[in-house]
Amino acid sequence: MKLAFELNGAPVETEAEPDALLVDVIRGLGLTGTKEGCGVGVCGLCTVLVDDLPVSSCLYLAACARGSQVWTAEGLAREEPELVQAFVEHEGMQCGICTPGQVMAAAALVRGCPGASEAEIRDHQAGNLCRCTGYQTIVESVRACLASR
Amino acid sequence: MSRLDAWAKASGEARYVADMVLPGMLHVALVRSAVQHGRVRRVDSEQARAVEGVVGVFTADDVNRNTYGRSVRDIPILAGEKVRFVGERVAVVVAESRRAAEAAAALVEVEYDDLPAVTSAEEAIAQGAPLVHDAPWEYAGAAISQEDGHNLQSRVTEGSLTEVEAALGGAEHVVDRTYSTSSGHQGYLEPQACVASVEDGRVRLWVTNKSPYRLRTQLADCLGLDPASIEIEPVLLGGDFGGKGSPMDAPLCVELSRLVGRPVKLVLRYVEDLTATNPRHPARIHVRVGCDREGRLTGMALRALLNGGAYGGFKPLADVNLHGIEDCAMAYRVPALFVESTIAYTNTVPRGHMRSPGAPQAIFAVESALDELAAEAGLDPVDLRRRNLPRTGEPSSHGTTWLEARGLETLEAAVKHARTEQPEVPPGWRHGEGVAVYVRGLPGPPVTSVRLVPAPEGRVRVEVxxxxxxxxSHTMVRNRLAAELGIDPEQVEVVQVSTEELPIDPGVGGSRVTVGMSEALGRAAEAWRRGGGDEPVAVELRPGDSAASAPVVCYCAQVAQVAVDPVTGQVKVLEVLSSVDVGDIINPAAHQMQIDGGAVMGYGFACLEDLFEEDGQFWAANLGEFKIPSTNDLPRLRTVLVEGGQGVTSANVKPVGELANVPTAAAIANAVAAATGCRIRDLPITSEKVFWAIEEESAR
Known part of the structure; x- marks a missing residue:
């Protein structure tokens, strides 16, 4: 089937199977910043924004994104570099495989709850696992994302 | 100055193996065994071959029949006549897309004749148990002989049990306890992946493997290739924690690329990572330990029995064992010590290394037993430890006299800081504090190589x-070389090069990277300065070349604060304070994350992580069921650095990567016991276990 949506602010039109997952469509377009981890919607590596809401693109049917605005880390780095920069400055990463997803989750918080408390940050970011850092620097990075607005 | 790969990682620019695309590349999906132990009667691939886009379906008949491994070479590329665990590779589909490959793999029909299976280490070593391998001593690199008993991967003993028994006979107090730990997983978040290209006899690989030079040898040994024909390309790894040191699917992918004449790519689904790669050994550990009237330890016997799964080839040491078990009593003065570590073959997923292999299990047992001994002797658990930590100049229980023994300072710092600021306990909950200590030695003498190359605009390129x-590690290299040369870190470019470019390296692991690189960079910088920086400088450290293996150890003491709801048994870990014995720190942010990430991993091991193994299968086969800590689970983390330690190399460093994950489980178990009077000897410490332990205690 034909699938048209906006990806990082630019219209895209692509062929996709009706049951194709959004993560595969995005990665198939060469945007490999969206990673796949658990494949069952719990680790958060594949987090992207669909109309400003964070979704696990490994569970999200690409067809559901028809006509929507989809944002990935690559687009965010261009349009809202201060959010990416917050993770750079606070070293909110080690191996980096979860980082694009962490950044996208933070971007969703910036949009949906810009005054989030420490507890709300932790609660919001709980769907984005990290095995390396112990999370302290990630929470600091998210706090800095909120402060950048 | 932040880490050098930070922007690339946070912006999605960074490429990992799963992001690789080669022209003409095909995709691979595996058909895995559905039975624990069986003879493969028939593989029917007719329907699979009919799927559009399928290029080939292959079985053991099509690939090299040699086995491979990191030390013992007992792993087949594809199972031949026999499968030995649920999840073992039986057949493989190569197709134009991953979708087609996976669809076809689901259509491959395999018929088995079931064989009797053994799924626990206890069953496996019992008399008359079914054999996982008929003659495991015949594999190249086997660590056992026929006389050692059946279904053994390895048995290591140290010390004399007779001496320990004699010492315990005269002890004032003795405890005799058994502890157990569950099946866990490294939990790296990047699934294992491999891209292989074989063209005109030349092999190129991009693979989630942290030991490229060893991988080259392992592949050459298995496939009968000239190592010079194999090139392992530089890659970025999405987490390791010990899980990415083996060849895993690389030998298979090389064979497939050869068979189809095109590059192939395999990316595991995470369920395969959890159930069919090389997770942590579950352990049952028996400890007998005694002390005199003053609380001085007189003897300890520790016997560990571990489930090694169907193959031993995922363990890299020549003894096919885990040094964390062997070093279990190193933190203390123990006049009579006996350690036995037995690893059994079973019909379960093969087990491998996970961050400080064996130590989290062994230290959970030893440090829990010490608290139980303290209770028996009526001593404060911290006091018992104080009385038994060796002082500088005294030999350790393993016979070595260290340059410094800073266990006591490390413990005192932990306790002092933990008690200055007590966490808040919810009303009605019981509070408990628990302490545990771990010590780790240095890795062996550094073996590695680096090259410095002049780059434009006065920059230096360092090839690692x-x-x-x-x-x-690459940021550490940048900072260290800049310091050695007295230049701005911005002037240093760090590049991992392929195995064609440098001669030797054992890979990342064993807490050796910072030590090895510091030594190599120190020498390289010296030569660079001598040569004026105009010519490339290569440094190669071969075994025996370096003195950077002084008897230096690093202590880590942790204090856990818990609150336990006596009604439900729920445990909240309020705080983990880590006190760490350090030398000089090259990159404080990365150093701190080794401690924080370690403590959180230790907490996960203590309270959450369990693959729920039953009959040789894991019920928690995804990251929703196998729970690793999230931001919602975190205890408060505090760190005390016990500075001024004597490290090694011109950078005066000590390892840190495999410290803070080790004592956490015992510290938490000890805190739970202090809060409730109930001792949980089986990890993880779940609400259910605490609830029933409290019930049992109150029924007494």
């Missing part, structure tokens, strides 16, 4: 043999 696994 190690992949960045996430620890910040």
């Amino acid at each position: 043999p190690i992949p960045e696994t996430g620890t910040g």
Whole structure:
């Protein structure tokens, strides 16, 4: 089937199977910043924004994104570099495989709850696992994302 | 100055193996065994071959029949006549797309004749148990002989049990306890992946492997290739924690690329990572330990029995054992010590290394037993430890006299800081504090190589043999070389090069990277300065070349604060304070994340992580069921650095990567016991276990 949506602010039109997952469509377009981890919607590596809401693109049917605005880390780095920069400055990463997803989750918080408390940050970011850092620097990075607005 | 790969990682620019695309590349999906132990009667691939886009379906008949491994070579590329665990590779589909490959793999029909299986280490070593391998001593690199008993991967003993028994006979107090730990997983978040290209006899690989030079040898040994024909390309790894040191699917992918004449790519689904790669050994550990009237330890016997799964080839040491078990009593003065570590073959997923292999299990047992001994002797648990930590100049229980023994300072710092600021306990909950201590030695003498190359605009390019696994090793290299040369870190470019470019390196692991790189960079910088920086400088450290293996150890003491709801048994870990014995720190942010990430991993091991193994299968086969800590689970983390330690190399460093994950489980178990009077000897410490322990205690 034909699938048209906006990806990082630019219209895209692509062929996709009706049951194709959004993560595969995005990665198939060469945007490999969206990673796949658990494949069952719990680790958060594949987090992207669909109309400003964070979704696990490994569970999200690409067809559901028809006509929507989809944002990935690559687009965010261009349009809202201060959010990416917050993770750079606070070293909110080690191996980096979860980082694009962490950044996208933070971007969703910036949009949906810009005054989030420490507890709300932790609660919001709980769907984005990290095995390396112990999370302290990630929470600091998210706090800095909120402060950048 | 932040880590050098930070922007690339946070912006999605960074490429990992799963992001690789080669022209003409095909995709691979595996058909895995559905039975624990069986003879493969028939593989029917007719329907699979009919799927559009399928290029080939292959079985053991099509690939090299040699076995491979990191030390013992007992792993087949594809199972031949026999499968030995649920999840073992039986057949494989190569197709134009991953979708087609997976669809076809689901259509491959395999018929088995079931064989009797053994799924626990206890069953496996019992008399008359079914054999996982008929003659495991015949594999190249086997660590056992026929006389050792059946279904053994390895048995290591140290010390004399007779002496320990004699010492315990005269002890004032003795405890005799058994502890157990569950099946866990490294939990790296990047699934294992491999891209292989074989063209005109030349093999190129991009693979989630942290030991490229060893991988080259392992592949050459298995496939009968000239190592010079194999090139392992630089990659970025999405986490390791010990899980990415083996060849895993690389030998298979090389064979497939050869068979189909095109590059192939395999990316595991995470369920395959959890159930069919090389997770942590579950352990049952028996400890007998005694002390005199003053609380001085007189003897300890520790016997560990571990489930090694169907193959031993995922363990890299020549003894096919885990040094964390062997070193279990190193923190203390123990006049009579006996340690036995037995690893059994079973019909379960093969087990491998996970961050400080064996130590989390062994230290959970030893440090829990010490608290139980303290209770028996009526001593404060911290006091018992104080009385038994060796002082500088005294030999350790393993016979070595260290340059410094800073266990006591490390413990005192932990306790002092933990008690200055007590966490808040919810009303009605019981509070408990628990302490545990771990010590780790240095890795052996550094073996590695680096090259410095002049780059434009007065920059220096440093070529390293190690992949960045996430620890910040490349940033450490940048900072260290800049310091050695007295230049701005911005002037240093760090590049991992392929195995063609440098001669030797054992890979990332064993807490050796910072030590090895510091030594190599120190020498390289010296030569660079001598040569004026105009010519490339290569440094190669072969075994025996370096003195950077002084008897230096690093202590880590942790204090856990818990609150336990006596009604439900729920445990909240309020705080983990880590006190760490350090030398000089090259990159404070990365150093701190090794401690924080370690403590959180230790907490996960203590309270959450369990693959729920039953009859040789894991019920928690995804990251929703196998729970690793999230931001919602975190205890408060505090760190005390016990500075001024004597490290090694001109950088005066000590390892840190495999410290803070080790004592946490015992510290938490000890805190739970202090809060409730109930001792949980089986990890993880779940609400259910605490609830029933409290019930049992109150029924007494």
